[in-house]
Amino acid sequence: QVQLAESGGGLVQAGGSLRLSCAASGRTFTTSTMGWFREAPGKEREFVAAIHWNGYITNYADAVKGRFTISRDNAKNTAYLQLNSLKPEDTAVYYCAARANGRLSDLVKEYGYWGQGTQVSVSS
DSSP: OOOOEEEEEEEEEEOOOOEEEEEETTTTTTGSSSEEEEOOOTTTOEEEEEEOSSSEEEETTTTTTTTTTEEEETTTTTEEEOOSSSSGGGGGGEEEEEEEOOOOOOOGGOOEOOOOEEEEEEEE
16 A cells, blocks of 8 residues: 655746655555656646656656656655646646556556645746
8 A cells, every 4th residue: 555645836937847746655665656647627637757666767758858857765755756847738736646566657547546636837
């Protein structure tokens, strides 16, 4: 079992930055793939980034490549998402998710554990 809690969202101007954190509890965090997803009003939840349990293998959605960076600190049971060069279209609720299987995935259905989400709003 893994419990997840996101923080770090907020309102920022276009071009600005935010750092999201995902604090996890549960002994399986260090062997779980972690993912970040987002859900904008009226749209389906979509993949943003994922990181392997070892921290060295990552995957990003094309829309955020070069602007967002996913990382994790297994000693702190925390995953992060650094958001740079933010655009108004990045506005969404951001969710972190955990997947017990070590393989990376960009599919919502393959993540069994979810946080409550944190709002990111980008003004133009």
